[in-house]
Amino acid sequence: METDPEAEREASRLKGIAETKFKNSNLKSALKHAKKAQRLAPSLEGLSSMVTAFKILRVASKSKEWYQILQVEPFSHINTIKKQYKKLALILHPDKNPHSGSEEAFKLVGEAFRVLSDKVRRKEYDMRLRIKIQDEKVALDDNDDGFAGKETFWTACSRCRLLHQFERKYLDQILVCPGCKMSFEAVEAKESNAVRVFRSGRLSEKMGSADLKTKMGNVGLKRKTVSGDTKMKGSAGSGVDGESGDSRKEMGGGRGDWGGGRLRRRTSSVGEVLARSKPKLVEDREESMTLAEMQLEAKRRANQAKLKFKLKEKEMEKRGKKEKKREKEIERHRALKNKDLEVEGQQAAERIVDLENENGVLAKKIVDLRTKKRRTVKKTEDLQIVRQETLKKSVDLVIERHKTSKTKDLEIMAVEDSDFYDFDRDRMERSFKKGQVWAIYDDDDGMPRHYGLIDEVSVNPFEVKISWLDLQSNGDEGLICWEKQGFHVSCGRFKVSRKTSIDSLNIFSHIVECERAAREVYRIFPTKGSVWALYNEAALGIEGSNLSARDRRSYDIVVLLTTYSEMHGLSMAYLEKVDGFKAVFKRREIGCHAIRWLEKDDVRLFSHQIPARKLTGDEIPDSLKDCWELDPASLPSDLLTIGWGS
Incomplete structure (x- = not known):
């Protein structure tokens, strides 16, 4: 594909600006101009390697993350690292790439490869990196709330009896259980107003272990949050999550007081609050259904599924029609644009012919000036050759003086x-x-x-x-x-x-x-x-x-x-x-x-x-x-x- 000369000139100008910015230690601006030049003329000599070098130096200026410097995924296989190092070394080697930043980037790539190819140094670096990623993830989890700013309610599946949290707009509607994948009616499970329940599984209330065991002893309830992190199984005579009072003491430090900050526990905070406030469990309506009622319920669910499927098909059909219509519009605009471009091209060609006919004399003068310029350049080159020969003779005279005497x-x-x-x-x-x-x-x-x-x-x-x-x-x-x-x-x-x-x-x-x-x-x-x-x-x-x-x-x-x-x-x-x-x-x-x-x-x-x-x-x-x-x-x-x- 031929490059537009005007775009190539603009790319060369931007490349020069990028080199100047780099020399002035403005790496961010240098990388910005180099990327603009690459978008205009990707095949411009040395531009691709310059962008690669500036990216590596930009990463190193923030923090020396060796995987980012080599442009590979963290904890990549050693073969991937070797292959990427050879690729970058070939691009950035100073013997083949004398452009700005290549020598510094080549040294950084070599240093990154030396660290990651050394088993001991890489093991220490990977351990520090994993700790950093884990700390960031924990901080993100502490601040993340999928239902932030939304009103929610808790409900239980009538089949598997798992508790789930949904937005309040789905109250009293037929939903699909995330656990057993069956339909059920979303009836709200009331909670006590005396406690606060957090979806992430944290409690900020004081509750003794004996009180918890008493209130949860007879609750036959399984719970699973939407996030899938925590589960709770209750059975007669057992504590939360099947733990005894001794294990409860280990988690709480042997105190009945849970105050002094938030406590992360594997048991479900929602299940504990429901047990403590003695909520009314959702009725298991299917146990009291007759055979005819169960058949009607199954037929109703099948009809709902068919209705949903038909609605989905209609939606897909409408979307397909819109896409086809949009494609036709795009094709029509493209055809009109191409036609306009052809007309403009013909008009431009006619103008060029007219200009060539009118400026024939000017073109002849330009040829004469170019001829004179070539002669001047040749004379300059001859003078340089004479000057070099004179310098060489003076050096040879010095050497000859050492030889002859x-x-x-x-x-x-x-x-x-x-x-x-x-x-x-x-x-x-x-x-x-x-x-x-x-x-x-x-x-x-x-x-x-x-x-x-x-x-x-x-x-x-x-x-x-x-x-x-x-x-x-x-x-x-x-x-x-x-x-x-x-x-x-x-x-x-x-x-x-x-x-x-x-x-x-x-x-x-x-x-x-x-x-x-x-x-x-x-x-x-x-x-x-x-x-x-x-x-x-x-x-x-x-x-x-x-x-x-x-x-x-x-x-x-x-x-x-x-x-x-x-x-x-x-x-x-x-x-x-x-x-x-x-x-x-x-x-x-x-x-x-x-x-x-x-x-x-x-x-x-x-x-x-x-x-x-x-x-x-x-x-x-x-x-x-x-x-x-x-x-x-x-x-x-x-x-x-x-x-x-x-």
């Missing part, structure tokens, strides 16, 4: 030896594997700020083919301004770009811990326990505003106490150098006051990660326990001087 390269990468750990062992030829991301030294000041993805590795002779990772700014003005000031951004989302070959180990620093966010997209952020160089905020302030970017690069060394989170940021502690060592650092302060939190937007202050090892073992002096040794190759030269510190 080994002596110079060694001179540039020469660093102090470490005190304890040999960091060069982690960057041997055998350390490189396909798919790793390595930090690469910056030619500006020799710090490891660039990243490269290993595509191929050759050990003898050593050569690696890498793909550079470029930062995705996504139009963030803060990041763009930061880079324009000469500061490189080392944390964020990076995309695979140009490729090159390198045969020198000296430009590589260490393996980077990262997360693959999507195809050819990697997330690189500080993790718990890692050591980073942080741009000194005092040097970035007003005092250093007149200095160049190179001169303003003063660093603080920090250790991460938590892994970066987009919601909470991260926490860190400052390190200071241990006197008498080249690259050994310790915590500047210990305690809650020594912890600093960085918000999400402050991660741009991180300059580069420094490979580090925590000092442990018997050969380490006790004074250096809980200290870190840092790779001298990643430390600024001013921090390598022995004796530097606070």
Whole structure:
């Protein structure tokens, strides 16, 4: 079925509004606009998965009900849960669905599946859910009254002698017994005005067990409420519901007083009140009937049944005629509407032909403008290609400089030896594997700020083919301004770009811990326990505003106490150098006051990660326990001087 172009444009507009609302954390409005767009153009790309993601996030924002997040019935079979998880994972996977909300919804679906596929965790969750549902049901039952606001009366069936409650408009009419399914005349069973009877089976009167047993002893009456919850059988010499006085004491706490609130009992409150007030039982008229009277009664009932059946048939016949008449009217209106649409379509076609004949010259101009536009676009693409080739040549020149001048390269990468750990062992030829991301030294000041993805590795002779990772700014003005000031951004989302070959180990620093966010997209952020160089905020302030970017690069060394989170940021502690060592650092302060939190937007202050090892073992002096040794190759030269510190 072809989609109306106008509807598709409107759906695209609504989809854009939904994405904007989602980015502004207005999930309810985002879901509303996405649903409207789906109704207009269900086949619009990414719209169905967007609606699914927004629904899941909407459910999670209210309460994390795992069954609702997976969109299955509560307590579903594990096979149903697995099938639904595979379906939602295929729809929401970030590699195939980069649209708004899919990544967050994908994580929620995965978390729901982990809970429900774990037998122990699911058992605990199902128990809490059942308790919640039961509490809601009990609360509903306490507040529910099927005859609320209606006047009712109690009557007994003349055959099975069961008590039933009906609306008063059915008094003295022939009704069908809900118990034995036989007809009987609804005669009211009078109740005492001294007590209140509740249909749900509760009493709010004081009644002793001995008094109840005396008044109910000789009543041969069975009772069943319309709801079917409670029954009562009475027999001579027994208490209510066949219970003795001892069982009555167990239910009532051994007291004759039933006050102090409502009491739920399995016995029928109506039967107890009728017994207590000594009502007149409904006469069993059939026991005193003669054979002729019984035949007349049976004939009367058969005639009533036939009459009801005929009335029902007539009602169905009338309803069928009304439905047919209505269908004919609908068909007639539809035919008239189709005819009007055909006439309008013919008129529109004639107008289009007239417009095409009158605007032939205008159409020719439009074609010429489109041709010029294509030429302009082609020139722009050629300029972009030239710009990329120029950038590639500049990068290749940097690599070539490392290749052609080994002596110079060694001179540039020469660093102090470490005190304890040999960091060069982690960057041997055998350390490189396909798919790793390595930090690469910056030619500006020799710090490891660039990243490269290993595509191929050759050990003898050593050569690696890498793909550079470029930062995705996504139009963030803060990041763009930061880079324009000469500061490189080392944390964020990076995309695979140009490729090159390198045969020198000296430009590589260490393996980077990262997360693959999507195809050819990697997330690189500080993790718990890692050591980073942080741009000194005092040097970035007003005092250093007149200095160049190179001169303003003063660093603080920090250790991460938590892994970066987009919601909470991260926490860190400052390190200071241990006197008498080249690259050994310790915590500047210990305690809650020594912890600093960085918000999400402050991660741009991180300059580069420094490979580090925590000092442990018997050969380490006790004074250096809980200290870190840092790779001298990643430390600024001013921090390598022995004796530097606070």
